[in-house]
Amino acid sequence: MTLEIGRISDAVQSAHRDNEHLAGGTNASYIPFLASVDPSLFGIAVVTVDGQVVEAGDTGFEFAIESISKVFTMGLAMEHVGADAFHAKVGADPTGLPFNSVMALELHNDLPMSPLVNAGAMSSTSLVPAVGAEDRWRKILAIQSAFAGREIVLSDEVNASEQSTNFHNRAIAWLLYGGGAMYSDPMEACDVYTRQCSTLITAKDLAVMGATLAAGGINPLTKERVVAAATVPHMLAEMTMEGLYTASGDWAYTVGLPGKSGVGGGLIAVAPGQLAIAAFSPPLDPAGNSVRGQAAVAQVANALGLGLYRTPGA
Numbered sequence: 001m002t003l004e005i006g007r008i009s010d011a012v013q014s015a016h017r018d019n020e021h022l023a024g025g026t027n028a029s030y031i032p033f034l035a036s037v038d039p040s041l042f043g044i045a046v047v048t049v050d051g052q053v054v055e056a057g058d059t060g061f062e063f064a065i066e067s068i069s070k071v072f073t074m075g076l077a078m079e080h081v082g083a084d085a086f087h088a089k090v091g092a093d094p095t096g097l098p099f100n101s102v103m104a105l106e107l108h109n110d111l112p113m114s115p116l117v118n119a120g121a122m123s124s125t126s127l128v129p130a131v132g133a134e135d136r137w138r139k140i141l142a143i144q145s146a147f148a149g150r151e152i153v154l155s156d157e158v159n160a161s162e163q164s165t166n167f168h169n170r171a172i173a174w175l176l177y178g179g180g181a182m183y184s185d186p187m188e189a190c191d192v193y194t195r196q197c198s199t200l201i202t203a204k205d206l207a208v209m210g211a212t213l214a215a216g217g218i219n220p221l222t223k224e225r226v227v228a229a230a231t232v233p234h235m236l237a238e239m240t241m242e243g244l245y246t247a248s249g250d251w252a253y254t255v256g257l258p259g260k261s262g263v264g265g266g267l268i269a270v271a272p273g274q275l276a277i278a279a280f281s282p283p284l285d286p287a288g289n290s291v292r293g294q295a296a297v298a299q300v301a302n303a304l305g306l307g308l309y310r311t312p313g314a
């Protein structure tokens with residue numbers, strides 16, 4: 001099914017208009033920088049697999065990628081160690097617990113269960129083959145840039161804010177080390193993971209990144225192959241399992257598209273073979289997902305009849 005661009009544009013403009021004043025949620029505050037971002041910012045972008053771009057609202061505002069970075073590092077690490085080995089080392093199941101849960105580790109012998117929670121994400125970061133922190137960091141930044149189709153950069157301000165408050169993640173990194181699931185120095189992995197969360201992207205970038213997944217690993221704007229086609233289904237499956245934190249099941253039930261959110265207020269959803277829908281709005285619900293972002297992405301998906309589990313007539 002090819003969607004007509006006018007129909008996509010109508011859906012995006014309506015979703016922006018209808019949700020612009022949607023109340024509820026609060027900015028993440030455990031990372032001091034995130035609390036300072038204007039909560040009224042709101043943007044929606046769609047990018048199709050043939051490179052068409054539709055935008056509404058604040059789609060040029062740069063915000064912190066945060067947890068959405070986990071998806072791209074996962075792809076990078078998986079391609080280096082192989083999908084089976086990656087699965088065995090990092091896992092693929094939802095924890096059913098918050099993204100930075102220590103209890104999830106306690107319950108599973110200090111092994112991560114999913115690359116999209118902090119524990120598995122730091123394990124994935126440590127699996128990227130590198131000669132040291134800077135080499136590892138360069139590779140991760142390069143894959144974020146390739147997915148976005150432009151040079152992505154670190155925000156020193158976000159990074160400083162996170163590095164000075166990430167004690168919980170450092171504790172998780174040591175637990176993983178004790179469990180045998182850290183493949184570099186644990187504090188190096190935590191440092192690089194913190195940096196990968198501190199890069200700046202726009203809602204449009206996010207839609208391009210998602211469209212690269214929708215297109216089977218080829219960036220629809222630059223035409224560059226970013227990851228192998230065989231890697232993408234694993235990434236999308238994991239997004240379905242754990243992409244929206246403890247609300248991932250609710251998202252699958254109501255929207256039915258692989259998604260990923262971050263505590264910076266970004267959200268992405270991927271319709272394989274068709275397009276990606278991205279949104280940005282900082283106020284989060286208690287699970288950590290953007291309130292307006294979820295409503296807007298769901299509205300666009302619904303208006304376009306997108307959903308992985310839809311059968312004819314549904």
Ligand code: GLU
Pocket residue numbers: 065066067068099100118162169194197261262263264288
């Ligand atoms: N840097 C954040 C953390 O590690 C990312 C969390 C998120 O977006 O879920 O806590």
